[in-house]
Amino acid sequence: MLEKEEAERTRRLARKVQDFREQKQQNKSRREFDLWDPNQLWKGFPGLHSNNDPYCGLASMQCFSGEDLEKATCLRMQQEQFRCSLEKQIQERQQARIDEMYIDDLHDKLRLAMETRAAQLAKLEESCRISMRCAMANANKAQAAEMAEQRCHEYRREQEANLKEIQNQIKSDLLSEKPQVTQYSGAPCPVLPHRWKGMTAEQRAVIRKAQEAQRHEKEAQRQAEQARDAEWESQAKCLAQAAMELEEQERELCAEFRRGLGSFNQQLASEQRAHQNYLNSIIYTNQYPHLRA
Template sequence: MARSLDLIRSALGSQDFKQMYKVDLSPDPKEVAAMEARRNQEKERQSQIFNVRTRLMGMDVEALNSQVEKQKLREATERSKEAAYGTNQVQYDLVAQLLDKEQAERTRRLAKKVQEYREQKQQLKNRCEFDLWDPDQLQNEFPAHLSDIGPHCGPASLQWFSGEDLYRATCLRMQQEQFRYSLERQLQEQQQAKADEKCADMLSDQLRLAMDMRATQLAKLEESCRVAMMSAMANANKAQAAELAERQHCEPQCEQEANLMEIQNQITRDLLTENPQVAQHPMAPHWVLPYCWKGMIPEQQPAIRRVQEAQHSEKEAQHQAEQALDAEWESQAMRSAQAAMELEEQERELCAEFRRGLGSFNQQLAKEQNAQQNYLNSIIYTNQPTAQYHLQFNTSSR
């Protein structure tokens, strides 16, 4: 391959060969500068990292402070720029508002001038075609004829045109008559209203007189009712006084009779006679009413004692049965405790035997592991790494 290249170079010449294969191209200065800057930065970084004297453990406070200062300076610069932009924006807005006002004023003046020109120079009456559509044209012209019969009107002539008013006098006369009729009607309505008002006043006066008479009658009736009420009240008071006197006269006798009746009831009632049947419930004879009970009769006391003795014997038998049951439970608990102790003893023996077996197994396993480790150290791992092997690592800052 090299020989072929030499042959080609000798055949083409050095200049043609360089131009053909572009072997004389110089590197890009920017790329070379960037590569050199990266190399210098890497060397500086390695010197900072691998140099024990200049290496820092932890964070570089000075670098952080410088970064903070740069950030603050950048923020202050941005704020000043924004403030300047805001001031310029306000000025631009004011200028735009002034320009808008000036444009609006200019437009208003122009529109005013146009309107004035139209009012002065372009009136309707000054137009050349105004006579064609003048609304007062027919009123200003002379009528075509003065009556329906005229010597100048032929058989084919029209007798009436729009805008003519040949019956003006008749219309005026009719309007005057209509006005007179309406005026008379208004006078009649006014007279009728006055008459109605007089009639209403008369009716109101009559109503007022009737109301006064009615009030007088009611006052008289009220007075008569008051007199009758007073007389009835006096009669009622007299009757109440007589009744009170009669009651006071009969009250001592009634009180004496009531006292005698109370004494008789106290003597004959069950409270003093101590009737035992009073304490029995009316619906259930075997029940006793506590508020009426006077005590037990002689026949009830032996029966109650017999019931008490039976209850005592029953209670004693129940107590003996409970004692026997407690003794049985205690014996059962003792037997359970003894069985549990025997089981614990067996468990301790099994655990001791298991520990002895485990210890012997661990010793055998330790011997095997030591033999394996000796085999690895003496036969397998004979080439141990040196310090030079470890120094080849961590030679770059990345």
């Protein structure tokens, strides 16, 4: 408890000392403060009152650190310049807004004029299209009527021509049954082809007779060919039979030859065996019959 009171008393005393120093012992209240005052040169009155003094050159300048004797004038000039620049910007912005509004107005007027012109052109085009359609329809109707009339004229003319042709055919010798109209003695051919009406009964009989003769002749030729073919077949059969007989004889001869050859080979083999036995038993043993006797 005593320690706390002592500490509190010491703290109050130190605070009072500090307050006294701050209030009564400042640097400005000292006697030697004017000797080491950092603003002493700034507080002194300069010998140069303006920058336009003709008696002071560059070497007569006394203060160099930020000295500006015409600061107020410069500030006024800067403020005036800033005000002019601001007014100019405001005017330019207002003029730009006015120009933009004017351009928008012009665009609106131009768009309205273009739309009006487009509507007028559309109406004019529609009227022209309607006029062209009407004119084309009238022209088509006139052309159709003209073509119909032309077809009627052509039909009547064709009917008249057909009627005249029928009458001429009826009255002419073309449809008649007279055979005399097809004959003309002065022509290279005694029969006129464009007037020929067909053959007569006598002509047809002659043709049938000739056809019958040709048929008999054809039948005789066919029978002769059949006989010739039969003869060829019989000869072929005979030749085949003779060939078979020759083959049979050849086979018999070959068999007989093989049998004779076999007996000859057997005889030859027996003779060779006898000769070999003779050689083995007498010649190769040095025993001869006359010596043995």
